[in-house]
Amino acid sequence: MDRRIIKAFLLAPLAPCLVQAVAMKNPVGLFVYAFFSYPLGAAFGIPSFLLFRRLGWLSLPHVVLAGSVLGVVSAMLLSSVFGWGLESYAAQSVALSLAIFAFHGAIAAGVFWFIGLRGKGSNIAVKRDAPQAARPLP
Numbered sequence: 001m002d003r004r005i006i007k008a009f010l011l012a013p014l015a016p017c018l019v020q021a022v023a024m025k026n027p028v029g030l031f032v033y034a035f036f037s038y039p040l041g042a043a044f045g046i047p048s049f050l051l052f053r054r055l056g057w058l059s060l061p062h063v064v065l066a067g068s069v070l071g072v073v074s075a076m077l078l079s080s081v082f083g084w085g086l087e088s089y090a091a092q093s094v095a096l097s098l099a100i101f102a103f104h105g106a107i108a109a110g111v112f113w114f115i116g117l118r119g120k121g122s123n124i125a126v127k128r129d130a131p132q133a134a135r136p137l138p
Contacts, residue, residue, distance in 0.1 A: 005049075008116030013041035015111040016104035036078065041108060044070045049112075058120075063113045064106050071105020072098050 017033035048066055052058050057066075075098055 005116040008112045009041070009045065009049075011115055012045070012108045012112035013037040016107045019107055020104070036074075037104075037108070040070075040074045040077075044074065045108075045112070058113075058117050060110070060113050060117075063109045063117070067105040067107075067109020067112075068102040069105070070109075071101040071103070074105065075101035 014034065014037070017030050017037050020033050021027055021030040048070060052062060052066065057063075
């Protein structure tokens with residue numbers, strides 16, 4: 001992997017942490033959010049990047065949409081692991097929570113794209129050998 005991609009993986013999970021810390025007016029929250037953001041970013045972001053690179057889906061819309069989906073998946077995973085029981089909350093509260101996680105995923109994915117992929121073209125696929133013509137039988 002090139003250095004820009006590594007830098008993007010290191011910095012992108014910090015973006016939603018900063019947004020949340022500013023929104024909550026609590027700088028200590030930055031560390032709490034980073035505690036969850038980095039492991040989830042590694043667990044979901046790296047495999048997603050490798051899959052999307054293989055498929056050639058590394059345009060900004062693809063990456064941001066995937067980040068939003070992974071944000072919702074992260075919310076459901078955290079809810080099930082920590083027993084927050086989303087079913088006990090009002091539907092509007094659950095929808096708002098999922099929307100916030102989707103927004104955070106989109107922010108992280110957008111920052112990842114701008115740091116690691118901007119200017120590289122939208123179709124960075126794994127380089128493969130070109131197909132070869134069949135050789136005639138002797």
